[in-house]
Amino acid sequence: MTENNHTLLASLNDLTNEFAIPLPQLGMISVSGEQRNDYLHSQLTIDLKQFPNGISRPCAHCDAKGKAWSVMQVFRFGDSVLMSIAASALPTSLAELKKYGVFSKVDIADASTTFTQYVGRGKSIDEFVFTHFGSVPVEKGEVVESALGLVVRSPFIPDLLHLCLTDEGSAQWSQFLEKSGLASYSSDVYEAMAIQHGIPWITSENVGQFIPQMINLQALDAIDFKKGCYMGQEVIARTRYLGKNKRAAMIFRLEGSHLVNPADTIELQLGENWRKGGVVVRNASLRDETWVLAVVANDTELSATFRLSGTPQVTFSPQEIPYPIAEDSDKIVKR
Numbered sequence: 001m002t003e004n005n006h007t008l009l010a011s012l013n014d015l016t017n018e019f020a021i022p023l024p025q026l027g028m029i030s031v032s033g034e035q036r037n038d039y040l041h042s043q044l045t046i047d048l049k050q051f052p053n054g055i056s057r058p059c060a061h062c063d064a065k066g067k068a069w070s071v072m073q074v075f076r077f078g079d080s081v082l083m084s085i086a087a088s089a090l091p092t093s094l095a096e097l098k099k100y101g102v103f104s105k106v107d108i109a110d111a112s113t114t115f116t117q118y119v120g121r122g123k124s125i126d127e128f129v130f131t132h133f134g135s136v137p138v139e140k141g142e143v144v145e146s147a148l149g150l151v152v153r154s155p156f157i158p159d160l161l162h163l164c165l166t167d168e169g170s171a172q173w174s175q176f177l178e179k180s181g182l183a184s185y186s187s188d189v190y191e192a193m194a195i196q197h198g199i200p201w202i203t204s205e206n207v208g209q210f211i212p213q214m215i216n217l218q219a220l221d222a223i224d225f226k227k228g229c230y231m232g233q234e235v236i237a238r239t240r241y242l243g244k245n246k247r248a249a250m251i252f253r254l255e256g257s258h259l260v261n262p263a264d265t266i267e268l269q270l271g272e273n274w275r276k277g278g279v280v281v282r283n284a285s286l287r288d289e290t291w292v293l294a295v296v297a298n299d300t301e302l303s304a305t306f307r308l309s310g311t312p313q314v315t316f317s318p319q320e321i322p323y324p325i326a327e328d329s330d331k332i333v334k335r
Helices: 036-041 090-101 123-133 167-180 187-196 233-241
Strands: 019-022 026-032 056-062 068-077 080-086 107-110 116-121 143-146 149-153 161-165 247-255 265-270 273-285 289-297 306-308 311-316
Touching (some): 026 090, 068 090, 068 149, 080 090, 080 161, 090 107, 116 167, 123 143, 161 167, 187 273, 187 289, 273 306
Antiparallel strands (some): 026 080, 026 107, 068 080, 116 161, 143 149, 265 273, 265 306
């Protein structure tokens, strides 16, 4: 089975050792100008003043109430800061960045047509990157760049490279794929991989609904709690230090392929009754399995039973999160 000439797997268990996946679900925002670091420092949850070249980190872009407009993967490229973001959430974040950016010396642009994004894994992809970029990133979150774009070693999915390529880079990539005969999977396969590893994001359906801790960003090195003032800081800090967050994103794998959408409700079984138990933030349907990341109560047991509100005959339980989600300072990932 294929989608636009890309294979849709039956299950993540069927992943080959080497593959490539296009990511049309992602967009890109570029911020340049002499005050780019100071400006973004006041907008994002990570410290842009202490953010060097050669690394990538996730972060959130929030409103004044601490609710996330978007989740971004941030890296530097030349004299610009690039932010990879869900394409459907990009218009909101772009508009908000531009709204406040008029007071700073920055140039903020939608760079989605400048960079095409892919992920891939395998020896042949390493060879492509080495040939065109001079080296292959090794450490989690490490970035290499050239005139063709940049390549990031995924901080969370083992052995995966994230490529952000210019038009010339994409042309070289297309030639490489034609010659290599590499397996090419649909974007849903990457979404399933991301959910399997507990990686959250925000799409248009959930803009402004969750503070970062509700989607586990405190556990993914996506919040610098000691940095200076930024949008939503007061709420985010109070949530951490007063322990007021009662929700977390949890992973679910469902047997079979099911129609699930962001912002859908999942229901929790309580005895013979069911009540609203969570909200979907990320989803992927393969041929024989469906993956869901949903915000639920953070004390939910792995034995809890949930169902889709629109498909009540399908029940499922959460899986183990691959990282600690506690707010205790000694359990938060450190750089």
